[in-house]
Amino acid sequence: MATSILTENRSCCLLSCILSGMRLKKALILILSLWAGWLFAGTNPMAGGHETRKDTASAVVMYGDSLLIERPSFFPDRGYNAQLDSLLLTDDFDPERVAQLKLIQSVGDLSRAQVASLIDSLFTLSEVPYPLINEINLYITMLENQRARHSIFAAEVPHDSPHPAHSLYGEWNEEIPHPYKLNHTNPDTGFYLKLRDTLWSCDYYHPHSGPVTSRFGWRYGRRHSGIDVDLEVWDPVHAAFAGQVRVARFYGGYGRVVVIRHYNGLETLYAHLHRFKVKAGDFVEAGDVIGLGGSSGRSTGSHLHFEVRFRGEPVNPENLIDFRTQSLVGDTLVLHKTPHWYVGRTTNVTIHRVEKGDYLHKIAQQYGVSIQEICELNAIRRNSTLRVGQRLRISG
Ligand SMILES: [Zn+2]
Structure with a gap:
């Protein structure tokens, strides 16, 4: 029976309690749809013709615009605890809302299949709680992005723990705003910093x-x-x-x-x-x-x-x-050291995925940039061997 899957784990037990509290009249129908099925395409069979919106920045499927928590931007925050705290302080708090917020907090402990099941089960409710479903999608996507980002930085810069960009600094000082006495002897060195990804x-x-x-x-x-x-x-x-x-x-x-x-x-x-x-x-x-x-x-x-x-x-x-406009000028910041500070300019960087038969001259021509620029951007030499599938940054 489907519910036995849910009771396998403590937080799932909580889910079934909460779901029953949400006036779930029929038994949960667990459709173990694939993660990608609901995350990227909104192909949930129960969604019917409901209009979906795919946010390109973070690939969250949204059913309409409503979320449980109002926030100034699309970015998730750690607002669930704060919301719960303030809700529980008021005398006439809405128990369903509290249950929904608690449900979202427990989602982080679930497997993908379990989250997919949960969302599918929400679609079987007589009144489909779209804000709750959106909130779960958003929360899960945020968690995934966070994990992916940590792993990506770890992969690129192996010494980047325990703090962000640790290999660039080698120091973590919680007392002084500007503790660094780094050696900036090479003023020609340019740094390419990704601002947005x-x-x-x-x-x-x-x-x-x-x-x-x-x-x-x-x-x-x-x-x-x-x-x-x-x-x-x-x-x-x-x-x-x-x-x-x-x-x-x-x-x-x-x-x-x-x-x-x-x-x-x-x-x-x-x-x-x-x-x-x-x-x-x-x-x-x-x-x-x-x-x-x-x-x-x-x-x-x-x-x-x-x-x-x-x-x-x-x-x-x-x-x-x-x-x-309160926005970034470009995706990538190029920094050069001067005696007093770094001078920066932004550029929009395109990524070229190396294909069979590619060589630097051909790629440079394709994007209208010089070979030198590509070499500098990617810290490679003119005679470096390109691997198929390798990602090259191309300055735009
Ligand atoms: Zn000032």
């Missing part, structure tokens, strides 16, 4: 939508290593990219400051905060609220001082972020 949902979230009040660069003979964005005290400040919080403390003129190390090696800094919402060591997703804006430290009025750094040296945030 739609495959793994590494994306950007604008830290705060206020107007820019002071730009990066020299200011009254002193260098301004970041950009100032106007905000009101208590306004939420968001993580620009996914990563790990390295610093969250009061530090001199910065006041309450958060520094996040990202997987591509960039660090972003958020100063003059009024309150912290994270602590050192926390992992964050792009868009997570990391603190509330304020005027702590050396500040004449409430604003966000936002810095982007690479190996301790500042980068003009406007090299990568368009503050008017």
